[in-house]
Amino acid sequence: MTRAAPPAEPWWRGGVCYEVYVRSFADSDGDGIGDLPGVTARLPHLAALGVDAVWLTPFYPSPMVDGGYDVVDYCDVDPLFGTLADVDALVVEAHRLGLRVVCDLVPNHTSDRHPWFQAALAAAPGSAARRRYVFRPVDDDQPDQPPNDWQSAFGGSAWRRVSSPHGGPDEWYLHLFSSEQPDLNWDNPEVPSEFRDIVRWWLDRGVDGLRIDMAHALFKHPDLVDAGPGQHTEFRRNHLMPFFDQAPVHDLYRQWRTMVEGVPGERALIGEVCLFDADRQARYVRPDELHQAFTFELLECDWSAPALRDTIGRTLAAYRRVGALPAWVLNSHDATRTVTRYGGGERGLRRARAAALLMLALPGAAYVYQGEELGLPQVDLPDEALRDPVWERSGRTVRGRDGSRVPIPWTADGGTYGFSPEGADPPWLPQPDGWGVWSVQRQTADPDSTLALYRAAIRLRREFADGLTWWDVGPEVVAFRRGEGFGCAVNLGDRPVPLTGVGRVLLASAPVRPADGALLLPPDTAVWLAPACHDAVGPADSGVDVR
Known part of the structure; x- marks a missing residue:
């Protein structure tokens, strides 16, 4: 068989990256919440799996309204997860095991408790502090009418009205997600300047890459034009939305790419680009922009041969035109588990195993979400356990993403199936009875397990030729x-x-x-x-x- 990649090929071009949802991976101190020392202790599992890199979801100081994607400080660690010294130790151990480390960057919005936003709330309308975010004045003729019809991804209007601290007119601020996640104003030079420093700070600390959350959403249409009907149901699909895929974002990533290329080592910028137009998606990975951009169409595609052939063919052709390869995604912490999405039970597991081999056989990089290598199903959690903000914002009609974030099982037995030390607090999301049947311990001993399948596939895919x-x-x-x-x-x-x-x-x-x-x-x-x-x-x- 012809070998695919010359030794000099960058790790990110065709590697396998494993997503760790830090809260649910491994708890070292018994508080029921996964942490960075827990991840470090379990890195041998990822080395045995054969992946090239590990992507860590946000571990920064945060009120945790949206699982840490509401950031208060981009250059520190929330005590829930550890310390900066724990990050350094994780990076050292990962590198010793031959693994790269990718951290999450959340540049579209901050927490409403971020010092910048607190300063904005305390400042007058039109002030420099408010220009860091997207504020707009209240219309005196229609004081309850938001500036436009944009909808939050979590339900309801994307605008919230706040009072002036000085008795002046009220203003609205934009939040494409939770109201506790105000959108930054990337047209203000102060914002890109701050994030250039943040990117460089993490690269200098030794991480190998940054995954950019909502990488296509930073800039908004300058006139804040209405988005029109159907935008909520099409939030992730519709690349024509005026809050997505605006031209200035490409200049930004060209600047970042130049900066990153000047840092020693093979560092990568990886975009969460939720567009469902292959040509527009591929623009983000032109030679002078991002190194990778997630391809979500495989995740969203029906279990249908014509649909999959069309999706794969269009994606490869679009990326080929810019000299890049896709980064395929079959699941993530934002999606329903693959087994359940494909019908659940035995049929769902058969399809999930087949889909894994399909993804891992395709040219390009592949992302594996924690627990997919175990064939975990989506967990039907009780109402009182749900934490996802979409649950409340939807009037408790949309259950959200928590069912795919339940702490994973490491051992067949024990109070938390090896997620926490014995005698620990209950996990932050409850594990279902019998969770140990899917555990790493049990599947390691079974040559026909889903874990064994993933290990074999990741090892073999290194031999594939290009094209x-x-x-x-x-x-x-x-x-x-x-x-x-x-x-x-x-x-x-x-x-x-x-x-x-x-x-x-x-x-x-x-x-x-x-x-x-x-x-x-x-x-x-x-x-x-x-x-x-x-x-x-x-x-x-x-x-x-x-x-």
């Missing part, structure tokens, strides 16, 4: 080849499909068998194939050979 050519196996199968022989085929139909003229099976998401000189691919199953001359080794070798 992708489609392989016509039938209308219900997504199939392609990489290089001179490696093939991937996924059966999305409801009947087995024979594959003819194939070589040796490297890996399969479910049992496959030969039949009449062909390989019979069951429904909801993915298979990786090598040419007949290639021998697989270890757990990736299924023993099936059709010649």
Whole structure:
């Protein structure tokens, strides 16, 4: 098999990055909340998984209204999670194990308790302090009418009215998320100047990259024009929204890229770019802009062969035109767990395993959300346990994202399944009974487990050649080849499909068998194939050979 990447290829171009939702990964001190020392202690799991990098969700000082995405200080650590010394220790240990470290950067908004916003509230309308955020005056003729029709991602208007501290006219401020997360005004030079310093501060501290939250949303239309109907349901999809994808953001990332290229080592800027237009998405990874931009269309795509072929083909073509590769995302802390999204139960798990092999076979980078390598399902939490702000803002009609954030199980038994030390406080979100059946401990001992599948796939994908050519196996199968022989085929139909003229099976998401000189691919199953001359080794070798 032709090897894909020359040794000099940057780690971010085709690597696998593992997302750690810090609150729910590992609790070292027994308070029921995951922390940085807990992550450090569990890094050997990620090294054994074979990933190239770990992305840490925000651990900065925060009131935790939105899980830490409401930041008070971008250059410190919330005591819930540890200290700056714990960050340094984590980076050192990760590097010792061959792992890169990516930290989260939240530049679209701050917490309403950030010193900047507190100064803005204390200052008069039109002041320099208020110009750091998006404030607009109240219309005397329509005092209860916000400046425009923009909606918050968490429900309701994206504007909140505040009183003047000096008895003057009230003003509205913009918050595309919670009202405790006021949007910054990126047209004010003071804001990009501050964040350049923040980016450089973290790179100088030794982290290998920054994942930029809502990277496409920083600049707003200068006239704050109405967004029109349907914007809430299409919040993440509609790239034409006047609060998304504005032209000045590209100049900003060109400046950041120049700065980052001047820092020793292979550092990366990674954008959470929630656009569903492949060409507009690809603009963010032109050679002088971001190194990576998440591709969410795979996550959002139906379990359908035509839909997946279209999504993959359009994305690869758009990225190829700018000389880049996608960063594929199948799940995250903001999405329903893949197993549940694909139907739940045994069928959902079969599809999730097949989808994992599909994603890991594609050209480009891949992101794995914690617990996906265990096949965790979404947890149906009781109402009183829900913490996501969307629950309250929606009038308790939208349950939010907490079900995918339940602390993961490390051991088969114990009060918290190894998440916390014995005798600890209950986890911040309750783990369901029997959670240990999905644990790392149990799956490590099972060669057919989802964990074993991920470990084998991540190891093998390093051998793939660049490029992708489609392989016509039938209308219900997504199939392609990489290089001179490696093939991937996924059966999305409801009947087995024979594959003819194939070589040796490297890996399969479910049992496959030969039949009449062909390989019979069951429904909801993915298979990786090598040419007949290639021998697989270890757990990736299924023993099936059709010649």
